[in-house]
Amino acid sequence: TNIPPHNLGEVIDATVALIQNPEADVKELMRHIKGPDFPTGGIVMGYEGLREAYETGRGVIRVRGRAHVEQTKSGRSRIVITEIPYQVNKARLTERIAELVRTKKLTGIIDLRDESDRSGMRLVVELRKESAPQVVLNQLYKHTQLQESFGIIMLALVGGVPRVLNLRDALAGYVEHQLEVVTRRTRFELDRAQKRAHILEGLLVALANLDEVIALIKKSRTVPDAKEGLMKRFKLSEEQAQAILDMRLQRLTGLERDKVKEEHQELLKEIARLKEILADENKLRALIVEELLEIKKKYADQRRTDIVPDYEDLEIEDLIADEEVVVTITHSGYAKRLPITTYRTQKRGGKGVTGMNLKEGDFVEHLFVASTHHYIHFISNRGKSYRLKVYELPEGSRTSRGQALVNLLPLEAGEKICSVIATRDYPEDAYLVIATRRGMVKKTPFRSYDSPRKDGLIAIRLQEGDEVIDTRLTNGESDLMLVTREGQALRFSEKDCRPMGRDTQGVRGISLSPGDEVIALGIASEDADLFVITEMGYGKRTAISRYPRRHRGGKGVKTIAKTSEKGRVAGARVVKENQELMAVTVEGVVIRVPVDDISRMGRVTQGVRVMSLREEDRVASVAHLASREGLEEKREEDEEEE
Structure with a gap:
């Protein structure tokens, strides 16, 4: 599999769109996901390779480094490379350019130096006075890794079986997975809330009959006797009786008693909410959407990789000023x-x-x-x-x-x-x-x-x-x-x-x-x-x-x-x-x-x-x-x- 990195915000937007409209097709989803977003930036050339990859699960895209031309005080031009294609090694790229200059395949370059620092990449290519910057840049795209092909294969395990997925299938698989995960999580949270509510109900019984509970405990010779006495007298479960025995004396104050009541009320509301989610898939989907948007709000950033219209493979004309x-x-x-x-x-x-x-x-x-x-x-x-x-x-x-x-x-x-x-x-x-x-x-x-x-x-x-x-x-x-x-x-x-x-x-x-x-x-x-x-x-x-x-x-x-x-x-x-x-x-x-x-x-x-x-x-x-x-x-x- 070779799935390129994507922009978190765009992927979330597309996922939300699919959750809200399960009939959405690849074309509609591509309105949200423009294409890969590489951490190294760069420029993706053209839409056809992206469209093929998203529609079939396989495709090839061309990725260019980002470069611009600067003019020196002496009237010369220089090409400054600030971003390189994903997974391209800067040192190897520099060596390749130097090799082309030595073998005279690139004749318009007089100097090459790396000025990169903590603020970012800056690879400087100094040109001869008579050189056309765009021609030299096109030659760099043609003969070096400043332009690279990236083969996309969206291969994933579906039900334990490897499958090549298109964009919609991949997102739909993720949505199904999220439905399963959130359902399990909701059931777990419901079970935990119900258990806690059960304990609180026992504590509330004890707090309502505080004097009698204290007297019963004092009369009991052992802890098991006290637990059994509480269970019989107040019809409590073993867990509730144990919680009463484990309760610290400070919980007997009026303020703590109010906190127990308040917590119990909140738990009852939470239990009702969790049951509604499990009973209604629309609410389950809405919950997933809400959580995804919260993730987007916290962690999404701006796209780093631009996508521009494609121009046919570089021909000789591209190398002529x-x-x-x-x-x-x-x-x-x-x-x-x-x-x-x-x-x-x-x-x-x-x-x-x-x-x-x-x-x-x-x-x-x-x-x-x-x-x-x-x-x-x-x-x-x-x-x-x-x-x-x-x-x-x-x-x-x-x-x-x-x-x-x-x-x-x-x-x-x-x-x-x-x-x-x-x-x-x-x-x-x-x-x-x-x-x-x-x-x-x-x-x-x-x-x-x-x-x-x-x-x-x-x-x-x-x-x-x-x-x-x-x-x-x-x-x-x-x-x-x-x-x-x-x-x-x-x-x-x-x-x-x-x-x-x-x-x-x-x-x-x-x-x-x-x-x-x-x-x-x-x-x-x-x-x-x-x-x-x-x-x-x-x-x-x-x-x-x-x-x-x-x-x-x-x-x-x-x-x-x-x-x-x-x-x-x-x-x-x-x-x-x-x-x-x-x-x-x-x-x-x-x-x-x-x-x-x-x-x-x-x-x-x-x-x-x-x-x-x-x-x-x-x-x-x-x-x-x-x-x-x-x-x-x-x-x-x-x-x-x-």
């Missing part, structure tokens, strides 16, 4: 994360990310601040969705490229990432809109992509020869813009697309002429422009308001006056002031294009030269340049000042 980092993903598919302390606030007008050792023709296409516990969704041209936690990206330096996504995701040959979305959660009102090269669009509730599968999910069922060109996260109320290679643009409400499941083809977004294809998807907002650039480097931007909203599935309207010398449309993006674009050519030349430098023109115009190309070169695509506006690399002097 939840902190903001900067994520960069390049056009060629290299990703990394780096501490946000690498950057500092900068005035408006940043020039984008610099200082990275990128391959020729590559540039940072995505740069954003996210928590290490955020998700990053990657949508591939093959219509699959992959997901990583930010902390799963390699941590790089300011100048490193990062790691290729093909080494982080299970991409197939020829599969490439065409869209990146970062999120912490999956709002009910968020949708993922996907556009394909052949003009199909699909809107799916974003929560449908909340899956831990490492091999990816089907985001869209593609027709043979089709591929995903881009995606957008929307609120269900947006206008969408599709742009084609031949210079057609269609603006329509996403409400025209009903939400679908992941494994579907979607619906017709735009009708394409033979040889045409979709090259861009954007969210059309009234304060934005549509930028287009041709294969020969001619481009322009046009206010979104110049594009009328049409129904989904139409051919759209002209967005550029196409001529053979300017070529077909190579790329398009919905842009706003102060943004920058990067145009990439077939030969790998990358040119930065500030949006503010691009002329705003009408819809059906040819545009102006945006970039000069060599004779055989052509523009291949255009993308947003990730802006680091508001961020700037921290100078080395800042680190030296620390």
Whole structure:
């Protein structure tokens, strides 16, 4: 058997509840008994193990020591352990922590000391300046006895037979035992009271006939003669006669005689009360309740062990600090994360990310601040969705490229990432809109992509020869813009697309002429422009308001006056002031294009030269340049000042 200690007050409350309501079930009794209450304090993690133990008689609970974080004057943090789990040896716990530090399994600790005294336990764990206290504490829970499992087995002898009891059965067994004990005690007290009353009745007879009793005793030759004479004369029992003979002379005073009478009256009342208890089980139960509450009043104390909601077994994420980092993903598919302390606030007008050792023709296409516990969704041209936690990206330096996504995701040959979305959660009102090269669009509730599968999910069922060109996260109320290679643009409400499941083809977004294809998807907002650039480097931007909203599935309207010398449309993006674009050519030349430098023109115009190309070169695509506006690399002097 392994029954943990409980709080006396809670156990009494539950027992009283069961006595007053014998039909009470385990759930009702658990309103009174919250769980074990260990003399060493600590914290019980979760209710499921307790519920199982109380309902079945067997269960496992997790018990944590109690610890808090203190800040030192030097700016360091320390973890102070003030309580440890039940039956855990403090010296062994200290040795285990020291061993983990020596073997470098715990790298954030620089000192460990025991400051315990008569006022209580105080085990101090000093941390490195850069250490995250919660991460180190979680590591202590994971690797030491600061968190322990306690197996509950409520095994007891019932009628001489061992049985595993649930909470109600255990308390009911105790109540039955108390009924038996109190019944026996009451019978014993009744017998004792009746015997005493019998003696007092004899004394009262003697006191009422005092002179005659004295004369009879004086006439008797021996004590047996006197006893026999009293029994015959006053019809007394042998015990009563003996009590009269044993009575001291001082009991003959008037005051003592009154005390005998008073004691006799009290005994008669007590005898009547005891008989009522034995005759009525309700009164017997009430007596038990009264006595239990008196014990609670005298001896119950406050609960020492807290019970908190459970969190699943510690995963790797519990050991990763939840902190903001900067994520960069390049056009060629290299990703990394780096501490946000690498950057500092900068005035408006940043020039984008610099200082990275990128391959020729590559540039940072995505740069954003996210928590290490955020998700990053990657949508591939093959219509699959992959997901990583930010902390799963390699941590790089300011100048490193990062790691290729093909080494982080299970991409197939020829599969490439065409869209990146970062999120912490999956709002009910968020949708993922996907556009394909052949003009199909699909809107799916974003929560449908909340899956831990490492091999990816089907985001869209593609027709043979089709591929995903881009995606957008929307609120269900947006206008969408599709742009084609031949210079057609269609603006329509996403409400025209009903939400679908992941494994579907979607619906017709735009009708394409033979040889045409979709090259861009954007969210059309009234304060934005549509930028287009041709294969020969001619481009322009046009206010979104110049594009009328049409129904989904139409051919759209002209967005550029196409001529053979300017070529077909190579790329398009919905842009706003102060943004920058990067145009990439077939030969790998990358040119930065500030949006503010691009002329705003009408819809059906040819545009102006945006970039000069060599004779055989052509523009291949255009993308947003990730802006680091508001961020700037921290100078080395800042680190030296620390």
